[in-house]
Amino acid sequence: MQQHVKVPQDRLGVLIGEGGETMREIERRAEVRLDIDSENNSVRIEQNGDPVTGLKAPDIVKAIGRGFAPDDALMLLEDDMMMFDLIDIGRASRNKNDLKRHKGRLIGKNGRTRELMEEITGASVVVYGSTFGVIGMPKQVDIVRSAAEMIIDGAPHGVVYSFLERKRREELKHPGMEYHQYTG
Numbered sequence: 001m002q003q004h005v006k007v008p009q010d011r012l013g014v015l016i017g018e019g020g021e022t023m024r025e026i027e028r029r030a031e032v033r034l035d036i037d038s039e040n041n042s043v044r045i046e047q048n049g050d051p052v053t054g055l056k057a058p059d060i061v062k063a064i065g066r067g068f069a070p071d072d073a074l075m076l077l078e079d080d081m082m083m084f085d086l087i088d089i090g091r092a093s094r095n096k097n098d099l100k101r102h103k104g105r106l107i108g109k110n111g112r113t114r115e116l117m118e119e120i121t122g123a124s125v126v127v128y129g130s131t132f133g134v135i136g137m138p139k140q141v142d143i144v145r146s147a148a149e150m151i152i153d154g155a156p157h158g159v160v161y162s163f164l165e166r167k168r169r170e171e172l173k174h175p176g177m178e179y180h181q182y183t184g
Contacts, residue, residue: 003045003058007065008129012038015064022070029077030057053077059084063135067128072135075124085141090130092152103127105151113157117144120164143167 007015016023016036023034031049034057036042043061047054056076063073063084076082089106093099106127107114117125123136123144134144143164150160 001047001051001054005043005045005058005061005065007036007041007043007061009038009041011065011067012036012041014070015043015061017070022064025070025074026057026060029074030054030060032057034061052080062086063133066131066133067126068124068133068135072124072126075135079137081137082135083138083141085134085145087132087145087148087152088130089127089132089152093130099130102152103130105157106132106148108157113151113160116161116164117147120168 014022015026015034017025023036026032027034031047031053033046033048035044035046037044045054045057045061047057060073060076063076064070066086073084076084089102090099093102105113108116114125114127117123121136121140121143123134123140125144126133132148134141134148136144147160147164150163151157
């Protein structure tokens with residue numbers, strides 16, 4: 001089975017890695033073959049091993065293309081439940097200024113909003129171009145997506161932070177919500 005994924009030109013080098021190291025790591029761990037066409041920014045992904053593992057490869061390539069570090073993208077292989085989600089901020093924006101405002105609000109002053117989403121939920125979060133990406137367990141991704149949508153819809157940051165803290169407190173009362181990274 002083959003799939004094709006488009007990757008922004010400026011992210012192809014990250015996908016390939018120094019001397020092809022990242023590309024080979026993805027191929028080895030996801031049991032696929034990557035054929036990168038730098039003229040049209042397309043990556044052909046061909047499965048050549050375990051089909052379940054190979055199904056994660058397109059998301060790994062997309063995640064790197066949307067700004068995630070290769071190590072964060074490869075976390076998708078560490079657990080069958082681990083997932084990648086992408087919000088197109090551009091679709092929620094009326095114009096370039098609106099997009100810039102949405103991105104700024106999602107990142108927060110000195111990156112604080114994005115950092116808090118990661119710290120509280122344990123998910124990895126990236127804002128790149130006109131997209132907002134999340135890698136984590138399903139519950140983590142759902143909570144970060146809800147928080148991001150609240151911000152895009154104009155909710156005050158304080159309300160969003162309270163929402164995130166409430167979700168963390170619920171986890172502390174009822175363990176099992178996949179908050180592995182938060183250390184409080």
